[in-house]
Structures are given as structure tokens and as C-alpha cells.
Amino acid sequence: MTVLKVKRLFDGEQWLNHQQVTIENGKIQDITPIDYPQLATQLIDILAPGFIDVHVNGGGDVLFNHTPTLDALKVIVKNHAQFGTVAMMPTLISDDYDVMSQAHDAVCEALQQGLAGIIGLHYEGPYLNPIRKGVHNEDKLRMPNEEKLFKILDVANHGKLMVTLAPEQVPDGFIEKLVKQHAIVCIGHSAATYDEAIRAVHCGARGFTHLFNAMTPLTSREPGVVGAALQNQYKTWCGLIADGHHVHPATMNIAMQAKGCEHIMLVTDAIQSVGSSKSELPFLGQKIHRKNGKVTTADGTLAGSDLDMASAVRNTIQLIKRTPQEAFQMASLRPAQFLGLDHQLGRIKVGYQASLVALNQDYYVTQTWIDGHPMLEPKTH
Missing domain, CATH: 3.20.20.140 (Metal-dependent hydrolases)
Structure with missing residues (x-):
């Protein structure tokens, strides 16, 4: 199981603030608000499909x-x-x-x-x-x-x-x-x-x-x-x-x-x-x-x-x-x-593939997951 804590999450249709995304078996299992965002550490700036x-x-x-x-x-x-x-x-x-x-x-x-x-x-x-x-x-x-x-x-x-x-x-x-x-x-x-x-x-x-x-x-x-x-x-x-x-x-x-x-x-x-x-x-x-x-x-x-x-x-x-x-x-x-794959990809929703991208505030990639597996870190900027 992987848990990602996010400042701003774009789920494919709308923006959500301070969310926690749980990944299991390559799919998104749960998306819930972070109860005490001021106490959260290692927050991802932006998470998107x-x-x-x-x-x-x-x-x-x-x-x-x-x-x-x-x-x-x-x-x-x-x-x-x-x-x-x-x-x-x-x-x-x-x-x-x-x-x-x-x-x-x-x-x-x-x-x-x-x-x-x-x-x-x-x-x-x-x-x-x-x-x-x-x-x-x-x-x-x-x-x-x-x-x-x-x-x-x-x-x-x-x-x-x-x-x-x-x-x-x-x-x-x-x-x-x-x-x-x-x-x-x-x-x-x-x-x-x-x-x-x-x-x-x-x-x-x-x-x-x-x-x-x-x-x-x-x-x-x-x-x-x-x-x-x-x-x-x-x-x-x-x-x-x-x-x-x-x-x-x-x-x-x-x-x-x-x-x-x-x-x-x-x-x-x-x-x-x-x-x-x-x-x-x-x-x-x-x-x-x-x-x-x-x-x-x-x-x-x-x-x-x-x-x-x-x-x-x-x-x-x-x-x-x-x-x-x-x-x-x-x-x-x-x-x-x-x-014809929008029932699997293109959104961050429960049941969708955990194929995600994390970015900083300038929209440079900091991490990518394909089917829940983290890929190599990108070049630094």
C-alpha cells in the first residue's frame, strides 16, 4: 500500500486541496481529506492524472x-x-x-x-x-x-x-x-x-x-x-x-x-x-x-x-x-x-489505475507512478 499526501489534487475534473490518496494493487483505493494539513509533512505540491x-x-x-x-x-x-x-x-x-x-x-x-x-x-x-x-x-x-x-x-x-x-x-x-x-x-x-x-x-x-x-x-x-x-x-x-x-x-x-x-x-x-x-x-x-x-x-x-x-x-x-x-x-x-480508456485513465478516482504524476508549483515533474509503481526520478531543475 502507498499513501500520498497532496497539497493540491487535480482529479481530472476539479481541484481539491489537502488530500490523501491511497494506492493498492496498482489502483486507487481511497481519496480522503487530510484532517490536520498543517501537521502533514512531505506534501506533494500538485498531483494529477x-x-x-x-x-x-x-x-x-x-x-x-x-x-x-x-x-x-x-x-x-x-x-x-x-x-x-x-x-x-x-x-x-x-x-x-x-x-x-x-x-x-x-x-x-x-x-x-x-x-x-x-x-x-x-x-x-x-x-x-x-x-x-x-x-x-x-x-x-x-x-x-x-x-x-x-x-x-x-x-x-x-x-x-x-x-x-x-x-x-x-x-x-x-x-x-x-x-x-x-x-x-x-x-x-x-x-x-x-x-x-x-x-x-x-x-x-x-x-x-x-x-x-x-x-x-x-x-x-x-x-x-x-x-x-x-x-x-x-x-x-x-x-x-x-x-x-x-x-x-x-x-x-x-x-x-x-x-x-x-x-x-x-x-x-x-x-x-x-x-x-x-x-x-x-x-x-x-x-x-x-x-x-x-x-x-x-x-x-x-x-x-x-x-x-x-x-x-x-x-x-x-x-x-x-x-x-x-x-x-x-x-x-x-x-x-x-x-476509449477514460474508465481507467485520465482521472484520479477510486478504482482507476494509479498512473499519476506529481509536479512542483512550476509544473516540473517530481515523480511518476505507472500502475502504482514509482518510476525513476526526473532530472533536477
């Missing part, structure tokens, strides 16, 4: 594409746990089917073994539009081969499965087939028109990958993928990379006002630089450079991000001027709802 990252490519010098193995997943989880991430969708950038198959097998093994922190798999591609490929290798982009693809979709039988695609690059009926296989389909790296994007939503797509980046913009006569994403009459979610490099803070704030924070998820799109001290790293056959919180190819193309979830939360509060409550929800409850 742990962060959920649905888009993470690597960490700790490990890129999942380079090493699609169970050991790699363990390294990635450990490095992101320093920054409050308690659950993640390891993401495979567009690659050959044999690499996709290896990634599938590694994630299935992790899920079957109950590897804490891994909740599924995100294929970012390879069914993307070369016009909006970003850093993806154009040689890996292709039309679907359903016979090969459907062999590596049964990860959905063990955990969550996401597929990011460009709807204009796949045949009619393909999105519906993925949805029937319990895949969560997201639109990204797309040159689709507004009408094409909305049609994909009607076919079952319910997410937009890294909003504004690698998609057709909102303009006066053609709303594009961005315009479809910001429509709030559809139950869709938008991932947002809040690092200050991918999207201007004012643009992020406009998106939150238009869409509503309840359908925005903070994501990192992190590569192996998170948790690493290196300034130059290999990346899908080329070198990338890390400087001032940004990772780019030699020609300046953004190559994922150097972002962690705790920094995304701080940026949302400090750069975008949203409330801490909104920032925490976009980092935890909203992705939990998007994944």
Missing part, C-alpha cells in the same frame, strides 16, 4: 523504426516517464511491411506481458500523400496492400490501434474496413480537400494527426483538412504539438477556441532525442540536428519533435495562456476519451 501520449516515435536514443523490439519499448517508456507520461502509443513512421510487422509483434508482446505504459500501436503511414510527406521517406509511401496490412492489425485484439492516413490516397471503403477491425483512423500528411476530409469523418475517421502540420490549410475558399478538423459538430479529436515550433501559440489558441479544449490532445511526436544528451542523431537514413528544443534535417525540415509531455503542459499554460486544468485535461483525460 498521468499524461497519455498517442504519438511518440522514440526516446532515450531509441527510435522505434530503427529498433522495433520489446527492449526498445522499455527504454522509450522509461525515458518518457521522467516527464509524466504514464501511457503511450508507440508510433511507427512510414516503413516497409517487414518493419511494420516487427513493430506489431513487439507491441503485441508488450501488451500480452502487461508492460506498464504501453497501451497500443500507432502506424503513422505509409498511406500518406507525398505532397504532404514532411520528413517521411517518399520511397516508403504507397497504396494499401490489404492482404499484408490486415495481418498486422490484430494488435487491436490486445490494445489500442491507430492508423494515420491520407484519405485521398486510399480506395473507397478502406477506412470503413479499418474501423471494422477496431482501428482508430486519423487523418494526417494529407492534401485532401475539405469535402474529402469530411467524407473520411463520415466513414469513421475520428482524429487529426498533428493539427496544422502536413495538411491542407484553412483558406477563404477551401477550408482544407484544417477546416474539417476544426468543425465541432463532429466527435473528432485533434493532436497538437505544443512546442512553439510546429505551431504558433496564437494559432494553437485559435484552434482551442474553435474546436474546444475538450477535443484537443497534447502530443509530443517525440523522436529519440527526448531523454538524450546528443545534438546529432541518425534518423531514417539521414542525420538530424537538435538545437533550441527543435530537431530538423539538414535542409531545416522538422523531424518529429524534441518535446516531452510535461513541457507541452507548461507551454500550454505559459505560451497559450490556457488554465492548468485545461492543460492537464488535454494531456490526460482527452486522449483517454479519444482512445
Whole structure:
């Protein structure tokens, strides 16, 4: 049994002062007020639901594409746990089917073994539009081969499965087939028109990958993928990379006002630089450079991000001027709802998983618990 004493607790929906949280067998057993808070010692400044990252490519010098193995997943989880991430969708950038198959097998093994922190798999591609490929290798982009693809979709039988695609690059009926296989389909790296994007939503797509980046913009006569994403009459979610490099803070704030924070998820799109001290790293056959919180190819193309979830939360509060409550929800409850896991994660409630993050008053992580197990202490600040 573990007992945490907290000055301020955000339970996913509201703030509570001076609370005691009891953890047993990986779950929250009890939450009660502290009777005499003035006498309590070793109080945690802030306790919040742990962060959920649905888009993470690597960490700790490990890129999942380079090493699609169970050991790699363990390294990635450990490095992101320093920054409050308690659950993640390891993401495979567009690659050959044999690499996709290896990634599938590694994630299935992790899920079957109950590897804490891994909740599924995100294929970012390879069914993307070369016009909006970003850093993806154009040689890996292709039309679907359903016979090969459907062999590596049964990860959905063990955990969550996401597929990011460009709807204009796949045949009619393909999105519906993925949805029937319990895949969560997201639109990204797309040159689709507004009408094409909305049609994909009607076919079952319910997410937009890294909003504004690698998609057709909102303009006066053609709303594009961005315009479809910001429509709030559809139950869709938008991932947002809040690092200050991918999207201007004012643009992020406009998106939150238009869409509503309840359908925005903070994501990192992190590569192996998170948790690493290196300034130059290999990346899908080329070198990338890390400087001032940004990772780019030699020609300046953004190559994922150097972002962690705790920094995304701080940026949302400090750069975008949203409330801490909104920032925490976009980092935890909203992705939990998007994944259909909000009965287990995203809140601090009795019976929920004890996957939590402790922070100081400046919103730097001081400890993380995944299923009740404390993770390594983060770097000091």
C-alpha cells in the first residue's frame, strides 16, 4: 500500500486541496481529506492524472523504426516517464511491411506481458500523400496492400490501434474496413480537400494527426483538412504539438477556441532525442540536428519533435495562456476519451489505475507512478 499526501489534487475534473490518496494493487483505493494539513509533512505540491501520449516515435536514443523490439519499448517508456507520461502509443513512421510487422509483434508482446505504459500501436503511414510527406521517406509511401496490412492489425485484439492516413490516397471503403477491425483512423500528411476530409469523418475517421502540420490549410475558399478538423459538430479529436515550433501559440489558441479544449490532445511526436544528451542523431537514413528544443534535417525540415509531455503542459499554460486544468485535461483525460480508456485513465478516482504524476508549483515533474509503481526520478531543475 502507498499513501500520498497532496497539497493540491487535480482529479481530472476539479481541484481539491489537502488530500490523501491511497494506492493498492496498482489502483486507487481511497481519496480522503487530510484532517490536520498543517501537521502533514512531505506534501506533494500538485498531483494529477498521468499524461497519455498517442504519438511518440522514440526516446532515450531509441527510435522505434530503427529498433522495433520489446527492449526498445522499455527504454522509450522509461525515458518518457521522467516527464509524466504514464501511457503511450508507440508510433511507427512510414516503413516497409517487414518493419511494420516487427513493430506489431513487439507491441503485441508488450501488451500480452502487461508492460506498464504501453497501451497500443500507432502506424503513422505509409498511406500518406507525398505532397504532404514532411520528413517521411517518399520511397516508403504507397497504396494499401490489404492482404499484408490486415495481418498486422490484430494488435487491436490486445490494445489500442491507430492508423494515420491520407484519405485521398486510399480506395473507397478502406477506412470503413479499418474501423471494422477496431482501428482508430486519423487523418494526417494529407492534401485532401475539405469535402474529402469530411467524407473520411463520415466513414469513421475520428482524429487529426498533428493539427496544422502536413495538411491542407484553412483558406477563404477551401477550408482544407484544417477546416474539417476544426468543425465541432463532429466527435473528432485533434493532436497538437505544443512546442512553439510546429505551431504558433496564437494559432494553437485559435484552434482551442474553435474546436474546444475538450477535443484537443497534447502530443509530443517525440523522436529519440527526448531523454538524450546528443545534438546529432541518425534518423531514417539521414542525420538530424537538435538545437533550441527543435530537431530538423539538414535542409531545416522538422523531424518529429524534441518535446516531452510535461513541457507541452507548461507551454500550454505559459505560451497559450490556457488554465492548468485545461492543460492537464488535454494531456490526460482527452486522449483517454479519444482512445476509449477514460474508465481507467485520465482521472484520479477510486478504482482507476494509479498512473499519476506529481509536479512542483512550476509544473516540473517530481515523480511518476505507472500502475502504482514509482518510476525513476526526473532530472533536477
